[in-house]
Amino acid sequence: MNDPHPLLKMTGIAKSFPGVKALDGVDLEVAPAEIHALLGENGAGKSTLLKILAGAQSPDRGTIAIDGREVTLATPQDAQKLGIVTIYQEFTLAPDMTIAENVFIGREPGPRFFVNWAKMEAETLKLIRRIGLERSPMTLVRDLSVAEQQMVEIARALSMQSRIIIMDEPTSALSLAEVEKLFRIVRQLKAEGISIIFVTHRLEEVVEICDRLTVLRDGRNVGAGKVSETTIDGIIRLMVGREVNALFSHREASDAGEVALAVEGLTRRRSAHDPHATELQDVTLNVRRGEILGIAGLVGAGRTETARAIFGADPFDSGRVLVDGQPVDIRSPRDAIKYGIGLVPEDRKQQALFLAQAIRTNLSIAALDRIDRLGLFVDERKERDLVEEYRKLLNIRMASPDQAVGNLSGGNQQKVVLARWLALRPKVLIVDEPTRGIDIGAKVEVHNLLFEMARSGIAVIAISSELPEVLAVADRIVTMREGRVTGETMRADATQEKLMTMMTLSAAGRAA
Numbered sequence: 001m002n003d004p005h006p007l008l009k010m011t012g013i014a015k016s017f018p019g020v021k022a023l024d025g026v027d028l029e030v031a032p033a034e035i036h037a038l039l040g041e042n043g044a045g046k047s048t049l050l051k052i053l054a055g056a057q058s059p060d061r062g063t064i065a066i067d068g069r070e071v072t073l074a075t076p077q078d079a080q081k082l083g084i085v086t087i088y089q090e091f092t093l094a095p096d097m098t099i100a101e102n103v104f105i106g107r108e109p110g111p112r113f114f115v116n117w118a119k120m121e122a123e124t125l126k127l128i129r130r131i132g133l134e135r136s137p138m139t140l141v142r143d144l145s146v147a148e149q150q151m152v153e154i155a156r157a158l159s160m161q162s163r164i165i166i167m168d169e170p171t172s173a174l175s176l177a178e179v180e181k182l183f184r185i186v187r188q189l190k191a192e193g194i195s196i197i198f199v200t201h202r203l204e205e206v207v208e209i210c211d212r213l214t215v216l217r218d219g220r221n222v223g224a225g226k227v228s229e230t231t232i233d234g235i236i237r238l239m240v241g242r243e244v245n246a247l248f249s250h251r252e253a254s255d256a257g258e259v260a261l262a263v264e265g266l267t268r269r270r271s272a273h274d275p276h277a278t279e280l281q282d283v284t285l286n287v288r289r290g291e292i293l294g295i296a297g298l299v300g301a302g303r304t305e306t307a308r309a310i311f312g313a314d315p316f317d318s319g320r321v322l323v324d325g326q327p328v329d330i331r332s333p334r335d336a337i338k339y340g341i342g343l344v345p346e347d348r349k350q351q352a353l354f355l356a357q358a359i360r361t362n363l364s365i366a367a368l369d370r371i372d373r374l375g376l377f378v379d380e381r382k383e384r385d386l387v388e389e390y391r392k393l394l395n396i397r398m399a400s401p402d403q404a405v406g407n408l409s410g411g412n413q414q415k416v417v418l419a420r421w422l423a424l425r426p427k428v429l430i431v432d433e434p435t436r437g438i439d440i441g442a443k444v445e446v447h448n449l450l451f452e453m454a455r456s457g458i459a460v461i462a463i464s465s466e467l468p469e470v471l472a473v474a475d476r477i478v479t480m481r482e483g484r485v486t487g488e489t490m491r492a493d494a495t496q497e498k499l500m501t502m503m504t505l506s507a508a509g510r511a512a
Contacts, residue, residue: 005067006030006031006032007030007031007067007195008195009029010049010053010062010065011063011064012027012063013028013052013062014026014060015052015057015060022045023048023052024220025062025221029224030164030195031195033191033195034195034212035187035211036210036212037198037213037214038197038198038213038216039206039215039235039238039239040215041409041439043397044216044217044218044219044239045216046199049216050166050197052073053073053084054076054079054086054166055073055074055076055084056076083163084162084163085162085166086166086168087154087167087170089172089437090350091149091150092153093149093152093153096141099124099128100120100124102141102156103127103137103152103156104123107159107160124159127155127158128151128152131185132181133151133152135148146174147175150182154189164195164196165197167196169201171205183209186209198210204232206227206232207227211226213226217241222241236440240439256288256289256475258324259288259324260289260323260427261286261322261323261341261427261459262286263283263310263320263321264284264319264322265282265283265319265320266306266319267282267316267319268305268315268317269317278301278302278482278483279482280302280309281482283302283319285485287428287460288459291459292474293460293462293474293477294463294470294473294491295462295478295479296477296478296479296503297479298465298504301479301480301481302482302484304346305483307463310343311330311430312334312336313343315331323339323341324427337424340427340428341427341428341429342426342428344414344421344429346432346433349406353417358401358404358405359402359416360383362417364383364387367424370386387401390423394415394445395445396408396416397409397412409438411438414446415442415445418449429460431460431463433464434450434469435447435464436465447469447472470499471495471499474491475491476489477494477499479503486502
């Protein structure tokens with residue numbers, strides 16, 4: 001970029017942690033009213049760079065300039081005063097507070113010790129109408145959809161007179177329609193003169209929405225320029241350092257064994273505790289040993305609810321589950337584990353990992369019977385051996401087994417969750433959104449792990465919102481809509497168009 005005074009210029013940014021050089025002289029320039037993609041594999045240094053820009057971490061060296069003037073960002077408040085606001089992938093909203101309270105939290109209008117509620121409500125209404133959120137400012141955040149909560153985060157950023165908004169994986173939990181609405185808002189913000197730093201692993205989004213890009217690999221710059229002058233294949237080459245066709249491998253079709261898991265007539269009605277959950281209606285499916293069964297469906301199709309019911313995380317009202325042809329009584333995850341069923345949930349941070357605990361603790365916690373001593377204590381030598389076995393098998397990149405799992409990249413966190421279940425040697429493994437929020441290189445590694453599990457005789461159920469992923473990994477695909485199974489096809493006969501038709505029309509509608 002040749003502009004002598006870009007809105008943001010980060011030069012020579014370096015940052016090291018014990019045993020890890022996260023950034024090694026990274027540069028980033030963002031122009032006024034620009035949507036700028038920051039790309040790279042997990043562990044490339046994106047998060048560290050953005051934490052430095054947000055004032056959450058200090059660089060070891062390097063400079064940051066706004067409008068050509070060098071600044072120091074020692075705290076998040078310093079960044080916010082300069083109009084730099086971050087919207088994180090995991091929202092930071094208080095669910096039991098209203099939209100207005102969340103937008104102005106810590107900055108409530110009014111005289112000292114008092115809140116001017118009328119002014120706060122009026123100001124919030126202007127902000128949310130500006131971005132098209134048709135809700136009362138006094139609505140509780142817990143009553144909003146994920147997309148609406150994201151709009152509250154954007155309204156809060158606008159309330160801070162933002163000049164640069166950092167969006168970290170903003171589309172990861174949104175439906176296609178919600179993504180289109182978000183993109184309209186992003187383009188509107190650009191038209192109003194606001195710059196967006198857009199972090200995503202969905203490269204087709206970069207082509208659709210972004211003006212320029214910067215690519216990091218191993219803590220260094222490896223590319224930058226106009227999005228219009230590159231291709232998705234070119235971006236992938238920069239991110240991973242090798243040709244695209246060297247990444248992907250498809251499993252040869254193999255003869256599956258006996259049915260390992262069967263679900264018959266599974267039905268679950270909504271409860272007062274979870275009134276927004278998708279009802280399940282007569283869900284019937286099966287998966288064989290050595291087979292990968294894909295489950296595809298749009299948001300609200302009931303895929304996750306089916307997985308949780310099979311695993312005993314949620315009760316169901318009728319139907320039955322059979323393992324190796326025998327009916328089993330699963331009332332809790334403990335029961336499911338006893339019968340050889342594992343679940344990798346869609347939200348690894350909230351539902352699978354203890355982020356502040358060590359990698360070894362997270363990996364071994366479900367296999368304590370393999371590493372205990374006298375049934376009372378953990379045998380540390382056995383635990384070390386177990387961690388080392390799966391570190392090598394899954395290529396988990398870690399500084400040491402004692403490193404907090406929350407400090408790993410998303411791809412390596414996902415491998416730790418997979419290793420936990422592999423250590424249990426399950427008969428059936430359900431993986432819900434196995435590659436959400438991880439980069440292209442780690443995604444391929446996870447796919448290959450699923451192939452290896454199937455080759456070893458494990459029956460795998462893979463749930464994904466991404467149709468290319470379902471087509472890449474599954475041997476057979478079941479589609480769902482509004483809590484019902486709407487169709488089944490072999491991968492060899494499937495296309496994205498066919499699956500979308502099966503996902504959007506009921507069985508009766510397709511037959512008509």
